[in-house]
Amino acid sequence: MxxxxxxxxxxxxxxQDVVLYAQNAFKSLTQYTELNGLRVLDFGCGTGLLTEKIAKQAAEVIAIDTSAKMIDVLNAKSLTNVKTLCCELSEHEIKNNPLLTEGFDLIIxxxxxxxxxxxxQLLTLFKRLLNQSGTFVQWDWQRNEQDDFGFTPEMITQGYESANLLVESVTNAFSLTSNNSTMQVLMGIAKNN
Ligand SMILES: C[S@@+](CC[C@H](N)C(=O)[O-])C[C@H]1O[C@@H](n2cnc3c(N)ncnc32)[C@H](O)[C@@H]1O
Incomplete structure (x- = not known):
């Protein structure tokens, strides 16, 4: 389909914009946590710009995306400790897909x-997939007054609390300038409890 x-x-x-986004996301991630030995889920991995950086240090990365063509590009990179899934994340998939039945130390x-x-609903699924002391990290455009895309820090905080995840921090991780406009990127971090 x-x-x-x-x-x-x-x-x-x-x-170059998405390459820079992935570079900045990786930098902020490694400033926050060590990746050595972790089992990681890269949700919405795309072509794996971030996956490939994480895979150099993590034990294993499961990369999931609903776009078959994005997954094709990632598969062509033949990363040895990366396994890909092209499907919608759901309760059914978590119960039945062997790549998802074991928990994750980190979901990005x-x-x-x-x-x-x-x-x-997505956060609730992430909570199910995280190991007991596991961490969830997201990066998203900060919502501005002109449009209704992206998140405010409050939306992220409330989402974590409603999913029974412990809010660690929601910060302005970096900004990107393209076509003379600068946009802030929020980094939300939550722990399983
Ligand atoms: C802006 S791209 C980011 C890709 C990648 N994370 C990166 O940093 O380059 C958004 C990605 O999310 C994927 N996506 C959108 N909806 C999704 C869903 N419900 N489940 C999994 N992936 C989804 C898209 O197919 C696309 O690859």
Missing amino acids: SNSWDEYADGWDNN ASSVCAFVPNYQ
Whole structure:
């Protein structure tokens, strides 16, 4: 089944804005935590710009995305400790997919949560997938007054609390300038309890 993100897959890794976003997300992640030995879920992995950086240090990365073409580009990178899944994350998938039955030490979601129709439901699924002391980290555009895309810090905090995740921090991790406009990126971090 085709997906609206499929058409972006071929040129994704040559888009300097998304390359820079992944570089900044990785930098902020490694400033926060060590990755050595961790089992990581990269939700909305795209072509794996962040996956490939994390995989150099983590024990294993499961990379999931609903776009088959994005996953094709990632698979072509043949990363030895990365396994990919092209499906919608759901209770059914968590119960039945062997790659998801074992828990995760870290779940990351870079520039994807704002595209998912039900953020709260997604956080509840992440809570199910996290190991006891596991961590969830997301990066998303900060919502501004002009449009209704992205998140405010309050939306993220409330989402974590409603999913019974412990709010660690919600910060302005970095900003990106493109076409003369600068946008802030929020980094939300929550722990399983
Ligand atoms: C802006 S891109 C970010 C890709 C990647 N995280 C990166 O940093 O380059 C958003 C990605 O989220 C994926 N996506 C959108 N909705 C999704 C969903 N419900 N489940 C999993 N992936 C989804 C898209 O297919 C796309 O690859």
